[in-house]
Amino acid sequence: MMRPQPRHAVWIVVVTLALIFVFLHSGLDFDYVIPKRIARLTAMLIGGAAIAWSSITFQTLTGNRILTPAIMGYEAVYLLWQALLILFMGSASLVLLGVNGNFVLSVLLMLGYSWGIHRWLFRDGKSNVYFLLLVGFVLTLLISTFTQFVQLKVSPGEFSILQGFSQASFNRAQPLQLLFSGLLVGAVCLLGRKTLPTLDVLSLGRDQAVSLGVDYRRNVRLHLALIAILVAVSTSLLGPTAFMGVFVANITYALARTFRHRVTLPLGGAIATGMFITAQLLVEHVFNYKTTVGILVNLVCGGYFLVLMVRTRGAP
Amino acid sequence: MITVHDIHKAYGAKAVLKGVDACFPARSLTSLIGPNGAGKTTLLLMIARLTAPGRGEVRIEGRPVAGIDIGEYARRVATLRQAPDFNLRLTVEELVAFGRFPYSRGALTREDQRVIDEAIAFLSLEPLRHAYLDELSGGQRQMAFLAMTIAQQTDYLLLDEPLNNLDIKHAVQIMRALRRLCDEQGRTVILVVHDINFAASYSDHIVAMKEGAVYCAGSVAEVITEARLGELYGLAFDITQGQRGRLCNYFNP
Numbered sequence: 001m002m003r004p005q006p007r008h009a010v011w012i013v014v015v016t017l018a019l020i021f022v023f024l025h026s027g028l029d030f031d032y033v034i035p036k037r038i039a040r041l042t043a044m045l046i047g048g049a050a051i052a053w054s055s056i057t058f059q060t061l062t063g064n065r066i067l068t069p070a071i072m073g074y075e076a077v078y079l080l081w082q083a084l085l086i087l088f089m090g091s092a093s094l095v096l097l098g099v100n101g102n103f104v105l106s107v108l109l110m111l112g113y114s115w116g117i118h119r120w121l122f123r124d125g126k127s128n129v130y131f132l133l134l135v136g137f138v139l140t141l142l143i144s145t146f147t148q149f150v151q152l153k154v155s156p157g158e159f160s161i162l163q164g165f166s167q168a169s170f171n172r173a174q175p176l177q178l179l180f181s182g183l184l185v186g187a188v189c190l191l192g193r194k195t196l197p198t199l200d201v202l203s204l205g206r207d208q209a210v211s212l213g214v215d216y217r218r219n220v221r222l223h224l225a226l227i228a229i230l231v232a233v234s235t236s237l238l239g240p241t242a243f244m245g246v247f248v249a250n251i252t253y254a255l256a257r258t259f260r261h262r263v264t265l266p267l268g269g270a271i272a273t274g275m276f277i278t279a280q281l282l283v284e285h286v287f288n289y290k291t292t293v294g295i296l297v298n299l300v301c302g303g304y305f306l307v308l309m310v311r312t313r314g315a316p
Numbered sequence: 317m318i319t320v321h322d323i324h325k326a327y328g329a330k331a332v333l334k335g336v337d338a339c340f341p342a343r344s345l346t347s348l349i350g351p352n353g354a355g356k357t358t359l360l361l362m363i364a365r366l367t368a369p370g371r372g373e374v375r376i377e378g379r380p381v382a383g384i385d386i387g388e389y390a391r392r393v394a395t396l397r398q399a400p401d402f403n404l405r406l407t408v409e410e411l412v413a414f415g416r417f418p419y420s421r422g423a424l425t426r427e428d429q430r431v432i433d434e435a436i437a438f439l440s441l442e443p444l445r446h447a448y449l450d451e452l453s454g455g456q457r458q459m460a461f462l463a464m465t466i467a468q469q470t471d472y473l474l475l476d477e478p479l480n481n482l483d484i485k486h487a488v489q490i491m492r493a494l495r496r497l498c499d500e501q502g503r504t505v506i507l508v509v510h511d512i513n514f515a516a517s518y519s520d521h522i523v524a525m526k527e528g529a530v531y532c533a534g535s536v537a538e539v540i541t542e543a544r545l546g547e548l549y550g551l552a553f554d555i556t557q558g559q560r561g562r563l564c565n566y567f568n569p
Contacts, residue, residue: 065403197422201414203404207366207397212468213390213418259404 006255007267014274021277024285043173043237044276045269046181050234052268053189054227055245056252056261060203061223062129065253068245072136074231075240076143077113078106082165083150086158094161103177106236114228122221129220168239168294170280181233188226195219196261203259239294247301248272254308275301317342318363318472318506323372325358332358334528336372342471344520345498345505349512349539351549354525356508357476363506364395364474376472390418394468396461397476408452408460409445412436415467435467439493455486462490466497473497475507479514487511491518516540516562524548540564 018041026033058069085093085102097105117139121132151162173181198219201209210216234241252268253259279296283289287296318340325333333355340346340363348356361367363374365381374381381389394415412435416428424432436445439459449457458478465473475494479487495518497503509515515522515536522539524531531548532539539545540562545553554565 197417200422201417204414207395208414210366210386211364211390211395211397212414213387215386253405257405259406 005257007257007263010255010267010270010274014270014277017274017277017281021281024281039173039175039178040170040280041277042178042182043170044273044280046178046185047170047234047238047241048272048274048276049189049269050181050185050230051241051245052248052252052272053192053265054230054234055249056264056268057192057199057223058227058245059249060199060261061220062133063203063205065250066246067133068243068249069227069231070240070243070245071133071140072114072117072231073140073143074110074114074228075235076140076147077110078235078240079162079166080143080147080150081106081109083147083154083162086154086162087150091158091161099172099174100176103174103180103236107232110232110235111228114224114232118221118224118228122217132224165239167292168241168297170238170276170293172239173237177237181237184229184233188229192223192226195222196265199223199261200259241294241297244272244275244297244301247298247305248275251301251305251308275304317377318504319375319378320359320363321372321375323359323362323369323374325355325362325367325370332528333369336525336528336530338523338530338533340504340506340523341521342504343498343502345494345507345518346521346523347515347519348506348508348523348525349510349515349548350525350531353527354531355528356525359525360395360474360476360506360508364393365389366395366397387418390468390470392470393472393474394465394470395474395476396465396478398478398480403450405448405450407446407448408441408463409436411449411460412463412467415464415469418468431467431469435463438466438496439463439489455482455489458482458486458490459493462493471502471504473503473505475505477508477510479509479511487514494518512540512545512564512566513562516564517560536562 021041022034022037026037028034055068059065059067085097089096094102117132117135121128121135151159154162198214201212201214202216202219202223204212206216209219248268248271251271252264255271256264256267258264275297276293278300279293282296282300283291283293320336320338323333323336324331332353336355336359338359348360350356358367362369363381365374365386376384376392384392409432412432413424413428415435416424416431420428436442439462441456441459441463444452444456444460447456449460452460462475462478465475473494478490478494482490491514494505494507498505498520519536521534522536523533524539524544526548532544540555542553542555545551545555545564545566549566551566552569556563556565
């Protein structure tokens with residue numbers, strides 16, 4: 001017997017939100033308004049799936065519910081790269097590389113960064129996730145400080161461009177980028193789908209997982225690599241989302257009421273997308289572009305998360 | 317039979333195991349005893365392949381374990397460490413079902429379900445079947461984890477201090493269950509245990525370790541003597557033989 005559960009309601013809400021987003025005040029303009037909105041919606045879907053998958057699997061690997069892959073320094077590397085581009089090439093870099101060029105280079109840079117630290121920290125058979133976290137955290141601080149240093153060197157006009165890069169936005173995404181990101185995220189999901197039962201076992205912790213016949217080292221490296229791809233794509237596509245993943249993952253756990261990744265990963269994707277659509281709707285129709293999605297996403301996520309905590313406290 | 321040969325292990329400059337040779341006979345219950353820091357758990361974790369030996373090797377029925385695929389090894393040797401403290405919300409039945417992972421890789425068959433039911437019945441856990449782990453007492457949790465290990469259907473069971481933090485009733489329940497696994501199902505059980513009286517009452521074989529080496533090993537009658545235990549722990553022992561077995565008294569020097 002399937003009882004209706006909160007997690008089924010999530011899908012209905014997200015689909016409804018998506019329809020509202022596409023058609024609200026559109027004047028049914030299928031030539032300009034609606035295609036533009038569908039492009040943004042696609043960006044949200046891809047970004048939402050990437051953020052949910054990367055955060056939830058990252059929390060499974062680390063056995064910790066207050067972390068996101070941001071702690072590994074991917075976003076810091078992205079921002080440093082944007083800052084350096086502006087510093088050395090000025091705002092001309094935007095024209096020189098083009099949006100697609102910048103996108104591809106950002107993805108490659110973040111992948112290179114993660115490949116480097118994984119290779120360095122997992123050399124000669126080591127697989128200590130906590131050490132990886134510590135190094136990632138220190139690198140994040142170091143790189144962010146360096147970025148701030150660069151920011152002080154650029155002109156105010158260029159600084160405002162940099163500010164733009166440090167906020168999540170759905171307006172940057174170009175069709176070609178969407179296609180590329182969609183293919184990458186889709187490939188990761190397909191590849192990762194087979195490993196979902198193994199991920200369930202990994203959530204029991206290293207020792208139990210090994211005892212149940214899971215090749216721990218291989219699986220951790222595989223999933224960290226998948227996470228790196230997802231974060232690189234979502235950051236290059238939307239910009240940094242920082243700790244949104246914490247909210248998304250924990251709201252997912254509360255609503256899914258199961259630990260199975262078969263349920264939590266798609267549900268997390270739906271929740272993240274729902275959050276994005278809500279924030280974007282507010283930006284477009286309520287705040288009239290006077291605030292940014294990044295700020296609203298955190299506000300919406302954080303607010304909903306608190307409500308969920310308060311509401312579920314007394315309940316079984 | 318599991319044998320270990322000339323095992324060495326050091327954490328940094330500190331040597332924890334210094335040339336351990338031991339043998340764990342099949343179809344019997346072997347207790348690893350000894351003071352804290354003797355290297356019992358490290359040795360057990362090496363047999364479980366959770367820690368790699370610095371030198372030497374572990375063999376299972378004469379075959380070096382390092383060459384066995386980890387997935388196959390999980391169908392021969394099951395390990396239970398002290399019930400880990402994770403914040404997953406899962407029921408006893410879901411936990412026990414994890415024991416079938418080495419066979420079904422997540423897709424449970426009817427046969428898997430039968431084994432899960434058996435493991436739950438073996439430990440009389442039916443009333444708790446749908447209870448969530450975080451709602452159970454420490455003893456019940458430990459039973460649930462043991463049921464998962466039983467469902468793994470391995471010839472060898474390794475347990476690291478399974479009686480830790482349990483009241484005497486649950487401790488007796490766990491030890492009786494292990495004894496029955498050995499006698500009724502012919503499984504080989506190896507456990508690290510601190511309570512010398514449990515070791516004396518339930519074991520077939522005892523391996524006593526001290527300072528990273530085997531101090532002595534043999535049957536209960538050979539190891540549980542006043543002289544040997546006295547030297548092993550540096551305490552005065554008084555061993556009485558009653559109708560219900562040996563009793564070691566070391567409480568008042």
